[in-house]
Amino acid sequence: MSRLTPIRFQDTDLDAIAEASGRVAILVTPEGKLDLGGRRVNRLTRGAVARLVASDRFAKAKSGQVISLAWPAGLAADALDILVLDRKADKVAARKAGAALAKVKDKAALTLLAGNAKEAADLALGLALRDYRFDAYKSAGDDPQDSGAVVMYHSRSQEIADAAAPLLAVAEGAHMTRDLVNEPANVLTTTEFAARLAEMTELGLTVELLEEDELEKLGMRALLCVGQGSASPSRVVVMQWNGGAADDAPLALVGKGVVFDTGGISLKPAAGMEDMTMDMGGAGVVAGTMRALALRKARANVVGLVGLVENMPSGEATRPGDVVRSMQGTTIEVINTDAEGRLVLSDVMWYAQDRFKPTAMIDLATLTGAIIIGLGHENAGVFSNDDDLCNAFLKAAGAEGEGAWRMPLGKAYDDLIKSRIADIKNTGGRPAGSITAAQFLARFVKEDTPWIHLDIAGVASVKSDTDFAPKGATGWGVAALNRLVRDRFEQE
Numbered sequence: 001m002s003r004l005t006p007i008r009f010q011d012t013d014l015d016a017i018a019e020a021s022g023r024v025a026i027l028v029t030p031e032g033k034l035d036l037g038g039r040r041v042n043r044l045t046r047g048a049v050a051r052l053v054a055s056d057r058f059a060k061a062k063s064g065q066v067i068s069l070a071w072p073a074g075l076a077a078d079a080l081d082i083l084v085l086d087r088k089a090d091k092v093a094a095r096k097a098g099a100a101l102a103k104v105k106d107k108a109a110l111t112l113l114a115g116n117a118k119e120a121a122d123l124a125l126g127l128a129l130r131d132y133r134f135d136a137y138k139s140a141g142d143d144p145q146d147s148g149a150v151v152m153y154h155s156r157s158q159e160i161a162d163a164a165a166p167l168l169a170v171a172e173g174a175h176m177t178r179d180l181v182n183e184p185a186n187v188l189t190t191t192e193f194a195a196r197l198a199e200m201t202e203l204g205l206t207v208e209l210l211e212e213d214e215l216e217k218l219g220m221r222a223l224l225c226v227g228q229g230s231a232s233p234s235r236v237v238v239m240q241w242n243g244g245a246a247d248d249a250p251l252a253l254v255g256k257g258v259v260f261d262t263g264g265i266s267l268k269p270a271a272g273m274e275d276m277t278m279d280m281g282g283a284g285v286v287a288g289t290m291r292a293l294a295l296r297k298a299r300a301n302v303v304g305l306v307g308l309v310e311n312m313p314s315g316e317a318t319r320p321g322d323v324v325r326s327m328q329g330t331t332i333e334v335i336n337t338d339a340e341g342r343l344v345l346s347d348v349m350w351y352a353q354d355r356f357k358p359t360a361m362i363d364l365a366t367l368t369g370a371i372i373i374g375l376g377h378e379n380a381g382v383f384s385n386d387d388d389l390c391n392a393f394l395k396a397a398g399a400e401g402e403g404a405w406r407m408p409l410g411k412a413y414d415d416l417i418k419s420r421i422a423d424i425k426n427t428g429g430r431p432a433g434s435i436t437a438a439q440f441l442a443r444f445v446k447e448d449t450p451w452i453h454l455d456i457a458g459v460a461s462v463k464s465d466t467d468f469a470p471k472g473a474t475g476w477g478v479a480a481l482n483r484l485v486r487d488r489f490e491q492e
């Protein structure tokens with residue numbers, strides 16, 4: 001697993017700059033104003049910074065951009081990075097600037113002269129989020145496998161370090177999510193996934209693994225029927241973080257963890273099937289969020305549950321037309337074995353409510369291709385039975401720069417999943433495919449449970465770089481859920 005690059009916060013030491021190795025970065029305002037560190041670097045480089053500031057190149061640069069000078073005379077460093085940053089930059093702008101710096105940094109060590117910058121903690125968060133690579137399977141050449149450390153000099157280093165600590169917990173959670181989502185399915189099997197979650201007991205989480213015989217006893221036939229064609233056993237993992245009052249009902253997070261989705265007997269076409277290694281994205285976000293909450297010792301009770309299965313065709317696999325009974329008791333006609341995520345979630349969501357009586361429940365799933373047709377890769381689909389909770393989530397996602405867009409629910413859509421021979425069927429045809437999937441889940445939500453369903457098929461993993469992640473897994477949702485917990489479920 002990749003490790004978060006360590007960031008050390010220190011009081012500014014102007015005399016150490018000349019000898020710093022790797023890269024040195026300074027902040028310059030779009031008007032060309034230098035802070036103390038910038039002025040020292042300008043002197044050491046015999047005016048190189050001032051010449052850059054006077055150039056056309058600088059005049060065209062916008063706040064948040066980086067201009068690099070290679071092998072600067074007067075510095076031991078291999079490069080000098082000039083980060084253009086408006087003094088009034090807000091938190092999101094500071095994060096983006098930090099991410100831009102991480103991109104040029106690559107694997108080098110970095111000394112960042114942050115002066116007395118206001119949003120330095122968010123600058124560090126952006127740096128940490130973007131300083132990510134998944135190179136576990138790249139045979140090592142001359143490249144160092146680990147990223148060089150970062151030292152941030154700041155006039156109030158202790159204050160910035162304290163402010164950055166809970167933010168860096170979010171970055172670490174998001175990196176865990178990305179590692180899980182990027183991992184190929186022959187490595188991240190159901191059992192390996194469960195084992196990685198079990199390791200989080202180190203952080204103070206209580207982690208339980210439910211095996212197939214227990215799931216059978218609980219009556220989770222909907223979940224089990226998805227995994228029964230695979231050589232990997234199905235698992236449900238329960239992670240509890242109890243940072244709140246003992247008698248406070250928890251927030252429940254439920255994740256779809258299909259470690260690979262071939263479609264089963266309703267086999268998917270070959271083209272692009274390899275992308276279905278990311279079909280455990282919902283479970284990945286639940287895991288990463290639990291990690292972040294534990295790392296920052298959130299004062300809230302949160303339980304994360306994931307259903308881990310592999311959807312494979314075989315002589316033992318579920319067939320189209322089969323009828324299964326869910327833990328709730330509802331019978332389901334499996335029209336299409338490729339609509340498996342909702343089968344997995346129905347049982348885990350029911351179990352979550354039955355056992356924990358949560359104050360609210362949020363499920364996350366790479367559930368439908370249709371949500372990508374509707375919203376592309378910019379926004380996750382948000383479905384809810386509770387306006388208040390839903391608005392709080394949308395606000396948290398907005399503040400974190402994670403796209404989220406509410407979609408409708410309603411009886412007319414629910415009518416589309418009526419079955420001829422069972423209580424419901426698992427597909428409603430092509431129209432409104434994401435909504436009928438959400439309606440299916442709604443059947444497993446108790447009347448008084450405030451609930452949000454997040455369809456993250458379009459945002460969990462993408463084919464091009466985003467502001468905060470290289471192409472591949474994004475970690476979408478960890479920051480928004482962490483903020484929602486902080487703003488709505490935490491004590492004091």
Ligand code: BES
Nearest residue numbers: 279336338339366367368369370427457
């Ligand atoms: N895992 C897929 C959805 C998906 C598609 C995720 C593309 C990420 C990218 C899901 O299990 C699925 O196959 N859904 C079907 C449902 C259909 C059979 C009703 C779909 O969207 O086509």
Ligand code: MN
Nearest residue numbers: 261338339340
């Ligand atoms: Mn599927």
Ligand code: ZN
Nearest residue numbers: 258261279341
């Ligand atoms: Zn799937």
